[in-house]
Amino acid sequence: MTAHQPPTPPREAITPGGRGRFPGYDVLEQSPTWDDVTAATVLARLRVTGPPRFFTASEEAVARPLLDRLLAQDEEPRIPVFEMVDARLADNQTDGWRHEDLPDDRQAWRRSLAVLDTFAVQERGELFGPLRRDAQLELLEAVRTGDRWQGLPAARIWDLWLRYACTAFYAHPWSWNEIGFGGPAYPRGYKNLGVNRREPWEVADADGSDPLRSP
Amino acid sequence: MSSVRDRNASAWLLPVDGTRDNHALRRDMRRFDDDTEVDIVVVGCGAGGGVLTQRLAHAGWQVVAMDAGPFWDPDRDWVSDEAGSHGLYWTEPRVIGGSDPVPLGANNSGRGVGGSMIHFAGYAPRLHPSDFRMRSDDGVGADWPLTYADLRPYYQQMESELPVAGQSWPWGEPHRYPHSPHPVGADGEVFLRGCQRLGIPARVGPVAITNGRFGNRPHCIYRGFCLQGCKVNAKGSTLITHIPDALAHGAEIRADSMVSRVTLDERGQASGVVYLKDGVERRQRARMVALACYSIETPRLLLNSVCGRFPDGLCNNYNQVGRYVMVQGAAQTAGRFDDEIRMYKAPPPGVSSEAFYETDPSKDYQRGFSIQTVSPLPVTWAEHVAAEGHWGEALREHMRDYIHWVCLGVLCDFLPLPGNRVTLADETDRHGLPVAHFSYSQCDNDRLLMAAGQRAMEEVLEAAGAAHTVTIKRYAHLVGGCRMATDERDGVVDRDLRTFAVPNLFITDGSVLPTQGSANPALTIMALAARAAERLGAKARR
Numbered sequence: 001m002t003a004h005q006p007p008t009p010p011r012e013a014i015t016p017g018g019r020g021r022f023p024g025y026d027v028l029e030q031s032p033t034w035d036d037v038t039a040a041t042v043l044a045r046l047r048v049t050g051p052p053r054f055f056t057a058s059e060e061a062v063a064r065p066l067l068d069r070l071l072a073q074d075e076e077p078r079i080p081v082f083e084m085v086d087a088r089l090a091d092n093q094t095d096g097w098r099h100e101d102l103p104d105d106r107q108a109w110r111r112s113l114a115v116l117d118t119f120a121v122q123e124r125g126e127l128f129g130p131l132r133r134d135a136q137l138e139l140l141e142a143v144r145t146g147d148r149w150q151g152l153p154a155a156r157i158w159d160l161w162l163r164y165a166c167t168a169f170y171a172h173p174w175s176w177n178e179i180g181f182g183g184p185a186y187p188r189g190y191k192n193l194g195v196n197r198r199e200p201w202e203v204a205d206a207d208g209s210d211p212l213r214s215p
Numbered sequence: 216m217s218s219v220r221d222r223n224a225s226a227w228l229l230p231v232d233g234t235r236d237n238h239a240l241r242r243d244m245r246r247f248d249d250d251t252e253v254d255i256v257v258v259g260c261g262a263g264g265g266v267l268t269q270r271l272a273h274a275g276w277q278v279v280a281m282d283a284g285p286f287w288d289p290d291r292d293w294v295s296d297e298a299g300s301h302g303l304y305w306t307e308p309r310v311i312g313g314s315d316p317v318p319l320g321a322n323n324s325g326r327g328v329g330g331s332m333i334h335f336a337g338y339a340p341r342l343h344p345s346d347f348r349m350r351s352d353d354g355v356g357a358d359w360p361l362t363y364a365d366l367r368p369y370y371q372q373m374e375s376e377l378p379v380a381g382q383s384w385p386w387g388e389p390h391r392y393p394h395s396p397h398p399v400g401a402d403g404e405v406f407l408r409g410c411q412r413l414g415i416p417a418r419v420g421p422v423a424i425t426n427g428r429f430g431n432r433p434h435c436i437y438r439g440f441c442l443q444g445c446k447v448n449a450k451g452s453t454l455i456t457h458i459p460d461a462l463a464h465g466a467e468i469r470a471d472s473m474v475s476r477v478t479l480d481e482r483g484q485a486s487g488v489v490y491l492k493d494g495v496e497r498r499q500r501a502r503m504v505a506l507a508c509y510s511i512e513t514p515r516l517l518l519n520s521v522c523g524r525f526p527d528g529l530c531n532n533y534n535q536v537g538r539y540v541m542v543q544g545a546a547q548t549a550g551r552f553d554d555e556i557r558m559y560k561a562p563p564p565g566v567s568s569e570a571f572y573e574t575d576p577s578k579d580y581q582r583g584f585s586i587q588t589v590s591p592l593p594v595t596w597a598e599h600v601a602a603e604g605h606w607g608e609a610l611r612e613h614m615r616d617y618i619h620w621v622c623l624g625v626l627c628d629f630l631p632l633p634g635n636r637v638t639l640a641d642e643t644d645r646h647g648l649p650v651a652h653f654s655y656s657q658c659d660n661d662r663l664l665m666a667a668g669q670r671a672m673e674e675v676l677e678a679a680g681a682a683h684t685v686t687i688k689r690y691a692h693l694v695g696g697c698r699m700a701t702d703e704r705d706g707v708v709d710r711d712l713r714t715f716a717v718p719n720l721f722i723t724d725g726s727v728l729p730t731q732g733s734a735n736p737a738l739t740i741m742a743l744a745a746r747a748a749e750r751l752g753a754k755a756r757r
Contacts (some may be wrong), residue, residue, distance in 0.1 A: 072611050093306075170593040181559055195556065208553065212682070
């Protein structure tokens with residue numbers, strides 16, 4: 001097994017929007033220990049760029065802010081979630097199944113984006129994209145808590161959006177820096193199993209506060 | 216060990232140079248012409264088809280085993296990465312419905328040689344003796360036309376061939392495992408601690424993961440990516456546990472071959488299969504046919520194999536094909552700890568308890584559940600956080616807390632119901648074949664079980680010191696759809712997995728299970744296929 005030599009990897013402990021609890025932790029520093037096939041797959045995510053191959057320009061104008069709001073990606077550096085979802089749909093890398101009351105994932109994306117614009121115009125008199133961030137958040141919360149939404153099953157649309165958004169975001173090594181995940185582990189594996197045990201390269205949680213505990 | 220190697224030398228046929236695939240064995244594989252009438256064509260190379268292929272090839276049969284997916288090479292094809300493992304799943308179009316629709320794809324159906332075992336966690340428990348007589352003892356579900364004792368020797372064979380690692384098992388019929396238990400990760404440590412404080416027995420294992428060298432297979436390296444295909448060759452799947460020996464005994468594995476229908480001759484006997492390879496429709500002649508495409512695709516293939524004698528689908532003359540498909544209620548409950556857990560380290564399959572497996576007369580439900588560590592990686596963990604209703608800033612904040620959580624899963628013994636069924640949808644796939652529609656609805660007993668399972672996990676995690684718990688309701692595994700029965704009015708195959716309707720057509724996959732228990736199904740599917748192969752071999756010996 002030859003060690004992989006990634007092309008000038010950014011060794012900067014980047015996290016999306018600069019958020020995180022593991023100061024200085026950069027999973028990409030481990031990339032020379034990854035097998036070649038895995039390294040190629042993961043590092044390609046650092047180079048995802050447009051232009052879109054699946055979404056049309058008007059769909060992009062809805063999908064981009066939608067995905068940013070779903071993942072609170074309000075500041076740079078951003079994980080290119082829009083580009084990753086676009087590529088996945090363009091390549092038809094869907095899970096295949098569909099609910100009997102929804103079209104397949106690709107059509108469900110197109111329809112739901114169009115409907116989100118219609119909804120925004122109806123509720124706010126403007127397309128979704130140009131709306132202020134707080135107005136967008138309010139509209140999305142209405143979708144999440146709705147039952148039927150503009151003729152679509154709201155919960156299933158919400159699930160579709162969030163599933164694609166999270167699969168892209170948490171596949172990207174910058175998000176692993178943010179949450180302290182160890183990333184690929186072949187052929188290295190792990191040596192230190194057990195509560196409060198770390199590998200030499202893992203970084204301790206600098207915050208440790210419980211988001212569910214009332215302040 | 217010598218008896219294992221004599222029966223199945225797969226582990227000794229794998230390379231020792233650090234690569235994971237015996238390229239010479241594949242290159243020199245015997246290849247049959249379509250026009251050669253082979254002894255048997257096996258459709259699907261997963262848990263059931265892989266074992267059947269190995270057993271019959273080993274006995275000298277001419278076997279062609281087809282799979283719609285690829286002949287995987289772990290070095291070249293698999294990655295140590297969640298999103299990059301999408302190709303391991305069956306992602307052809309399917310339609311789901313019913314009051315509790317079951318998402319397919321990523322979680323519960325495989326693709327390629329090794330089948331779902333490529334991405335199964337690795338848990339390999341047996342069913343309990345009670346699972347075989349539920350109708351008689353508990354008044355629900357069905358009785359099997361087999362007993363536990365009929366399957367016991369095949370369970371033992373499979374446990375030694377996988378091999379399975381774990382502590383001595385106190386539940387069902389108590390038994391031991393060939394490999395000693397693995398060290399546990401923090402998730403397993405917490406689970407054991409919670410169980411101990413409550414007086415609930417729990418055990419390490421049983422997992423189909425080598426603990427020590429086995430043939431040429433190395434020790435597990437505890438990298439945590441069992442569900443993404445084991446690049447180490449430590450976790451068993453038929454790709455490495457049975458196919459190498461099948462190749463060495465002259466079987467042909469014909470990958471990337473999508474079987475579209477089973478053909479019958481004028482006497483009503485199966486005469487082979489029609490399949491699509493590289494966009495061309497071909498036909499393989501065979502003296503016998505065995506289907507092992509699992510609970511959705513086996514019924515679909517039968518329903519797509521219409522002919523004059525079976526206008527409603529092959530073997531569907533008693534309206535049984537596709538019925539009684541089961542999924543296990545598989546809620547997952549996670550607990551939050553101030554300690555750093557890092558559940559991504561060590562194999563997700565670690566520790567189990569079957570303390571709640573059997574019917575408890577003091578409860579208002581029949582049957583029970585098992586509890587296991589599941590330890591999702593980040594993409595899957597995000598589903599748990601999203602299921603709590605979190606999104607945006609809250610989702611990010613809860614995800615940043617990932618390393619503090621321990622996640623357990625239940626497997627609830629959901630009951631077989633006739634309306635939970637695979638039928639054909641109106642739409643067709645890229646080959647022009649009608650796709651499967653899978654309708655699923657729970658019954659009251661199912662809902663009570665799932666709630667009880669969730670409560671048990673919450674109690675264990677709280678006893679271990681969790682500050683809070685969260686639960687996602689989901690399903691795992693698929694079985695049933697062409698169930699085994701004593702009589703053709705109640706099922707599709709007999710106890711030897713021979714279809715009632717066509718005497719030289721067999722079904723050797725999870726679709727034959729009449730009930731599912733609270734056990735992960737792979738080991739039982741393999742044991743059933745091994746038994747069917749032995750019965751076939753015995754009968755063919757004239």
